[in-house]
Amino acid sequence: MNTKLWTVDKQDPIKYSYPQIKEASDLLIEGEVVAFPTETVYGLGANALSDQAVLKIFEAKGRPSDNPLIVHISKKEQLTVLVDNLNETARKLMDAFWPGPLTLVLPKKEGVSQYVTAGLDTIAVRMPDHPVAQALMEISGLPLAAPSANLSGKPSPTTAMHVEEDLIHKISGIVDGGATGVGLESTVVDCTADVPLILRPGGVTKEQLEEVVGDVEVDPALIHQEEQHKPKSPGMKYTHYAPVAPVYLIDGSKEFLQRTISVSLSEGKKVGLLATEETISAMNTTGITAIACGTKTDLSTVATQLYDALRAFNATDVDIIYSEVYPEQGVGVAIMNRLEKAAGHRIIKE
Numbered sequence: 001m002n003t004k005l006w007t008v009d010k011q012d013p014i015k016y017s018y019p020q021i022k023e024a025s026d027l028l029i030e031g032e033v034v035a036f037p038t039e040t041v042y043g044l045g046a047n048a049l050s051d052q053a054v055l056k057i058f059e060a061k062g063r064p065s066d067n068p069l070i071v072h073i074s075k076k077e078q079l080t081v082l083v084d085n086l087n088e089t090a091r092k093l094m095d096a097f098w099p100g101p102l103t104l105v106l107p108k109k110e111g112v113s114q115y116v117t118a119g120l121d122t123i124a125v126r127m128p129d130h131p132v133a134q135a136l137m138e139i140s141g142l143p144l145a146a147p148s149a150n151l152s153g154k155p156s157p158t159t160a161m162h163v164e165e166d167l168i169h170k171i172s173g174i175v176d177g178g179a180t181g182v183g184l185e186s187t188v189v190d191c192t193a194d195v196p197l198i199l200r201p202g203g204v205t206k207e208q209l210e211e212v213v214g215d216v217e218v219d220p221a222l223i224h225q226e227e228q229h230k231p232k233s234p235g236m237k238y239t240h241y242a243p244v245a246p247v248y249l250i251d252g253s254k255e256f257l258q259r260t261i262s263v264s265l266s267e268g269k270k271v272g273l274l275a276t277e278e279t280i281s282a283m284n285t286t287g288i289t290a291i292a293c294g295t296k297t298d299l300s301t302v303a304t305q306l307y308d309a310l311r312a313f314n315a316t317d318v319d320i321i322y323s324e325v326y327p328e329q330g331v332g333v334a335i336m337n338r339l340e341k342a343a344g345h346r347i348i349k350e
Contacts, residue, residue: 003167003171003173004023004024004027004172005173005174005176006021006173008020010131018135020175021135028045028046028053028140028142029047029140031046032046032053032056032171032173033045033057033060033171033172034136034173034175035149035157035171036149037132037133037160037177038129038180039100039129040101041149041156041158041184042156042159042160043147044057044061044146044148044167045144046146047142047143048069048071048082048145049081049143051114051115057069060167060170061150061151062152065115067147068124069118069124070125071123072125072133072137072145072146073125073127074134075127076127079125081109082112082143083106083109083123084110087191090104090106093189093212093213097204097208100128100203101129101187101204102186102202103126103187103202104124104126104188105123105191105192106124106125106191107121107192113145116145130180136175149167150167153241154243155243156241158179158307159179159308160174160177162308162311182303183305183307183308184202184203184306186200186204187334188200193217196213196217197218198217198222200337201218201334202334203334205330205331206218206333241341241342242310243311245313246320247310247339248321248323249325249347250348252348252349252350254282257324261322270318270319270320271288271321272289272290272316272320273285273288273290273321274291274324275290275293275323276293276295276302277292299326299327299335303331303334303335306335307338
């Protein structure tokens with residue numbers, strides 16, 4: 001398959017007249033699959049109302065069909081063809097965080113593709129805060145089912161180059177709108193529960209949600225590192241975000257991390273280290289491949305750089321990757337969720 005590549009400038013005020021956006025939108029209308037940037041990661045978009053188009057997403061990604069997809073919209077009016085009813089909690093969260101990195105799980109309307117919802121009676125919907133994504137949906141007039149634009153199980157893409165690495169010749173087009181901002185996928189909240197329930201942590205924190213709607217609970221599966229038999233949200237089942245070399249999380253002091261690395265080096269292993277700039281500067285990194293990922297003083301920088309750093313190890317010859325852990329507060333909850341998935345929950349404690 002020939003994959004068309006378009007480059008657009010998200011800062012350009014005339015984005016709605018881009019011939020590139022029009023061409024990409026025409027392909028979506030024709031039932032093709034096109035990758036595009038959002039403020040979180042790059043999405044792999046297809047017409048959410050077409051079974052045939054949605055099936056092409058699963059084929060391109062190699063994604064299990066029991067994993068639901070998030071539907072992206074550009075205006076609330078599009079909910080009328082997707083959602084059966086909205087409760088007050090959902091309305092408050094939409095008003096506070098849309099457009100933005102928040103996905104809401106809502107009762108689905110009859111007629112929504114079973115492939116989008118994985119056969120569930122709920123649908124996951126969000127409104128991305130990215131001008132390119134919004135322009136594609138406005139010009140095409142379509143709600144777009146759009147998981148991350150990567151091969152299933154691999155680190156999510158935060159640049160168009162990442163999408164090319166995984167999906168060139170597997171999809172019809174890639175819209176290059178530059179690097180994404182948040183770097184981690186959206187927070188997913190189940191609004192059909194009695195109390196709003198976080199199914200996947202992301203760019204909107206639990207604390208921010210509670211400022212708007214009061215009590216918010218976290219799915220027990222996240223706390224106990226369980227995989228859902230029939231997940232309501234992406235990211236609740238299967239190993240995700242993993243580079244080629246196995247990842248191990250090191251829960252302990254810098255000295256313990258240094259000793260762990262030394263043992264692997266003595267065994268003849270080629271070692272990779274994923275850590276903040278402060279940690280790497282404080283350690284002896286002779287003989288290892290160390291990739292810095294943000295700073296301890298601002299965990300949002302870790303979130304933004306995490307997937308790019310994980311992917312960068314694929315261009316090296318490391319046998320094993322050690323990563324430090326992060327405080328599970330604010331965006332740190334989402335960072336640790338992704339790292340635990342990337343590591344297959346392999347944690348070495350001091």
